[in-house]
Amino acid sequence: EAGVAQSPRYKIIEKRQSVAFWCNPISGHATLYWYQQILGQGPKLLIQFQNNGVVDDSQLPKDRFSAERLKGVDSTLKIQPAKLEDSAVYLCASSLFHSYRNTEAFFGQGTRLTVV
């Protein structure tokens, strides 16, 4: 079974530039998560999709971050414009459905973003 695919693996941009990350979840997984993991910290949920609808985006900085999941499969996370504090690893995860008890979220390898 193929895992969660993310690209690119690494990205270096200057502040105020834009960047986009792509995630392809495991086939058939209805729930998709984007996490931000700053160095020395645990992952923090940015946004959660159920199919192509947003379930939770309460921690997404909406003035600069946006995400979409067209057709309920692939997802794109965008930052525009980037700030220095956005330097982090962005993890995508997917699960069959949203239930901590009955299913497991599988994580991709992440995209490491460095803003200079």
Place this chain on the structure above:
Amino acid sequence: AQSVTQPDIHITVSEGASLELRCNYSYGATPYLFWYVQSPGQGLQLLLKYFSGDTLVQGIKGFEAEFKRSQSSFNLRKPSVHWSDAAEYFCAVGPGNSGNTPLVFGKGTRLSVIA
């Protein structure tokens, strides 16, 4: 609000020695508790989880964890560490219901294994 504390930022153990990674949580109701492992350059992998029932939970790779409600702890243990266990370990807490409240992760404990 729920929170997770992992008191140890970095732990070094000898290969073959036993391991215990500490996790304390704060949550008003019965929590769901998780341990994840993250190897360098990799995403997170679920080691084990606790929802209810037996307070000693067995996971993958020979890990186990014990839920102690009186101490608000969910410590991870392994009787004999292998060099391949070197990684970052994260404890996480989630709501003890079917709600959509996201998991809250601790800051992680980095495990180094020496020969």
